[in-house]
Amino acid sequence: MSTLTFVTVNNENYQKVFDLSMTLSEEQKRCVASNERSLAQAYVNIDVAWPRAIYLNDFPIGFVMLSYDDEDIPEKDRPALYLWRFMIAKDYQAQGYGKMAMEMLIAKAREEGFKTFYTSCDMTGPMPYQFYIKYGFIDTGTVDEDEEVLKFVL
Numbered sequence: 001m002s003t004l005t006f007v008t009v010n011n012e013n014y015q016k017v018f019d020l021s022m023t024l025s026e027e028q029k030r031c032v033a034s035n036e037r038s039l040a041q042a043y044v045n046i047d048v049a050w051p052r053a054i055y056l057n058d059f060p061i062g063f064v065m066l067s068y069d070d071e072d073i074p075e076k077d078r079p080a081l082y083l084w085r086f087m088i089a090k091d092y093q094a095q096g097y098g099k100m101a102m103e104m105l106i107a108k109a110r111e112e113g114f115k116t117f118y119t120s121c122d123m124t125g126p127m128p129y130q131f132y133i134k135y136g137f138i139d140t141g142t143v144d145e146d147e148e149v150l151k152f153v154l
């Protein structure tokens with residue numbers, strides 16, 4: 001049985017987590033920062049960032065980073081959790097793992113009492129926009145740093 005878990009990035013697994021970024025196509029690399037860069041950003045945003053490796057059984061296949069900072073989100077949607085980074089390694093894409101990880105993130109956000117779950121995405125190609133819309137995210141019609149802002153009402 002396939003079990004996904006969120007695992008802290010540590011001294012033992014960080015190189016494997018960084019290497020996952022290298023599996024993405026050039027087009028996909030434009031949609032998400034490298035895991036190495038994301039980890040550096042987590043370090044300088046340590047009060048609000050929640051970076052985790054996505055493990056399939058006992059090995060990493062993806063990476064996620066949430067932000068607990070909702071200052072830029074409209075008051076009516078707060079408290080909000082922000083999906084800042086999300087990726088599944090190339091060989092594991094299109095097998096349902098992204099959707100499974102999203103379900104776990106939404107469950108986490110609900111358990112923690114958030115009202116909405118926000119993200120933003122590159123609009124150069126149909127993905128990852130189609131992934132989020134198919135999942136149930138709503139397009140807010142706003143753009144932030146060239147990315148379309150989407151939200152999921154919890």
Ligand SMILES: CC(C)(COP(=O)(O)OP(=O)(O)OC[C@H]1O[C@@H](n2cnc3c(N)ncnc32)[C@H](O)[C@@H]1OP(=O)(O)O)[C@@H](O)C(=O)NCCC(=O)NCCS
Binds near residue numbers: 128
């Ligand atoms: C976006 C991403 C996380 C999706 O993960 P995934 O494991 O490939 O997605 P899943 O296999 O769980 O697919 C979930 C749904 O999206 C759809 N989907 C997946 N790839 C698709 C594609 N290339 N085109 C259209 N739909 C697609 C699937 O059909 C599925 O729908 P279904 O449940 O109705 O069958 C993954 O493609 C990825 O890491 N992309 C590169 C990085 C990126 O863009 N991250 C997002 C940053 S905002």
